Amino acid sequence: MVGQGxxxxxxxxxxxxxxxxxxxxxxxxxxxxTKEFITAGGRAQVGLTTASFAVTWMWAGDVLGVxxxxxxxxxxxxxxxxAPAVLSSLIVIPFALRMRRLFPQGLTYSEYFIERFxxxxxxxxxxxxxxxxxxxGVIQLYVGGAVIGGLTGIxxxxxxxxxxxxxxxxxxxxxxxSSMTTDFVQFLSAIAITLVFVPFLVFExxxxxAIYDSMTTNLGSQAPAFLSMANVSAIEDLFLPxxxxxxxxxVVSLATWQRVFAVRRDKTSRFLTxxxxxxxxxxxxxxxxxxxxxxxxxxxxxxxxTIETLGLLPEWATVVFLLVVxxxxxxxxxxxxxxxxxxxARDIYFRHIDTEASDAAQLRVARGASIxxxxxxxxxTVWALSNLGFVRLLLIGGIGASGLVGxxxxxxxxxxxxxxxxxxxxxxxxxxxxxxxLGNAGFPLWIELQLWEIMAVGHLVSSSLAFGxxxxxxxxxxxxxxxxxxxxxxxDGGETDTGAGTETGGER
Amino acid sequence: MIGETGFRVLLIGFWLAExxxxxxxxxxxxxxxxxxxxxxxxxxxxLESSGYTLRSLAMWGGFFVVLLAMITLGA
Numbered sequence: 040m041v042g043q044g045x046x047x048x049x050x051x052x053x054x055x056x057x058x059x060x061x062x063x064x065x066x067x068x069x070x071x072x073t074k075e076f077i078t079a080g081g082r083a084q085v086g087l088t089t090a091s092f093a094v095t096w097m098w099a100g101d102v103l104g105v106x107x108x109x110x111x112x113x114x115x116x117x118x119x120x121x122a123p124a125v126l127s128s129l130i131v132i133p134f135a136l137r138m139r140r141l142f143p144q145g146l147t148y149s150e151y152f153i154e155r156f157x158x159x160x161x162x163x164x165x166x167x168x169x170x171x172x173x174x175x176g177v178i179q180l181y182v183g184g185a186v187i188g189g190l191t192g193i194x195x196x197x198x199x200x201x202x203x204x205x206x207x208x209x210x211x212x213x214x215x216x217s218s219m220t221t222d223f224v225q226f227l228s229a230i231a232i233t234l235v236f237v238p239f240l241v242f243e244x245x246x247x248x249a250i251y252d253s254m255t256t257n258l259g260s261q262a263p264a265f266l267s268m269a270n271v272s273a274i275e276d277l278f279l280p281x282x283x284x285x286x287x288x289x290v291v292s293l294a295t296w297q298r299v300f301a302v303r304r305d306k307t308s309r310f311l312t313x314x315x316x317x318x319x320x321x322x323x324x325x326x327x328x329x330x331x332x333x334x335x336x337x338x339x340x341x342x343x344x345t346i347e348t349l350g351l352l353p354e355w356a357t358v359v360f361l362l363v364v365x366x367x368x369x370x371x372x373x374x375x376x377x378x379x380x381x382x383x384a385r386d387i388y389f390r391h392i393d394t395e396a397s398d399a400a401q402l403r404v405a406r407g408a409s410i411x412x413x414x415x416x417x418x419x420t421v422w423a424l425s426n427l428g429f430v431r432l433l434l435i436g437g438i439g440a441s442g443l444v445g446x447x448x449x450x451x452x453x454x455x456x457x458x459x460x461x462x463x464x465x466x467x468x469x470x471x472x473x474x475x476x477l478g479n480a481g482f483p484l485w486i487e488l489q490l491w492e493i494m495a496v497g498h499l500v501s502s503s504l505a506f507g508x509x510x511x512x513x514x515x516x517x518x519x520x521x522x523x524x525x526x527x528x529x530x531d532g533g534e535t536d537t538g539a540g541t542e543t544g545g546e547r
Numbered sequence: 548m549i550g551e552t553g554f555r556v557l558l559i560g561f562w563l564a565e566x567x568x569x570x571x572x573x574x575x576x577x578x579x580x581x582x583x584x585x586x587x588x589x590x591x592x593x594l595e596s597s598g599y600t601l602r603s604l605a606m607w608g609g610f611f612v613v614l615l616a617m618i619t620l621g622a
Contacts, residue, residue, distance in 0.1 A: 063583075068581070080582065084575070084580060084581060085575055085585075086572050086581060087576055087582075095574070114549070136594065226572070227569070230565065238562065241558065262548065267548050268619075268620075268621030269622035303592050305593060313606075316606070317568035320564040325559065
């Protein structure tokens, strides 16, 4: 526990640093149009983008979640948590390469759906993405507010308001450039501190040998299972729901796609690969906190392992830990807020409200949305803290991915995928999985399924309906009609020798 | 059940992997900076070659081999 004064000082330091950085990059990169605001002009270098992508995927909740997994199932909990989190980075590669072949410099990936299927499908996608991205922001603030508030004694609501206010201001300034630049500093801070902080914790607990001995003694008959990487007894509860939901979340996340369109086009797969694998290494380091906790506090509930373990450290180290939480939290929350601002300006305002809107008008909407949705995320987080558990929040976020990934893949790689098939697959899947997750025995036709089964149902229903309905009512789509100038797409979606794409629609 | 030596190797391996990741990203950033300003005038770069993509996929392959080895040897 640190005092309120130290907590306020820490938050103020973080706020001044982040807003100062955002102002610097706003001036340096001349963020005065939507292309710069939404995709950093499509010319960000691979180091900056990799850091931004990785730290966006390092959620504040991981600091609590990974040790909790370790507390439940032992050291196997490290890969059970980390592997699904990085799976998205691998799965998104074929999507990313295909999209960047079609649109060398896209703005939001969701605009693809209005070109491919028309307004009805586009609205369905907007609805899914909007609640998914808002939930992404809520998930970060939920944990970050609780941890920082809990360790400093500052009211959780005040902490959340302060964090969201700061993030809203710096996104207002520079959009994705602000997000990526602050992400880079946050990335370096979080990783450097982790590299120092976790070994320090290990040696405070007596070193690796003492920790191992304590674990074998304290865990007794459970030691062989808890000290086995192949302990899969909890795989249905811990690994599969996460893999089937959040494991594909990156494919639908606008935050991922902004970085796909931001990085140099010739480095697309590299930043996803290094960033994804790097997230695994960071999550593994968080897992060591759980290992120390198992050795030192065998009676503590898994959900409390992180906080109890941090009690081993002197106060200054707890302050350092809070800084890690602030950095990780800020990087993810700013990414979701930028994504929502982009979605509002391009997909909602420009595509559905004022199709003649000037670039300046779109930029004004994006900046307004960054403040407006900061308020929405703040209010939703306050509500969620009183009404929802953290795991339920995570899983509701996963529903969006389970409904969209399959139909999205079909639409990109199969020209007969039709609008009717796409919309049917997405909407029915979302409704069904929402019903299964949020319903209870009092509802007619409701059946109880395990969490991973609900996610599997979501994928199965969305993909099979999109495929089946498209077979009955097929499209015969010509990809070249939506390909941006400079692309290499032929009518059947294959590659041309000459780059025969045509310039279409607005800013793209 | 993993032995004490294996446990030590695991902790050291996690630290080294994290360090390597941070070093690589920092090296890239120091060498390349924020943005490729040539892109402003010449338009987007060509899409990466298939060989480049295959090398990225090979890195993923290596990652999963290490992961499987960690699970198998740490059983």
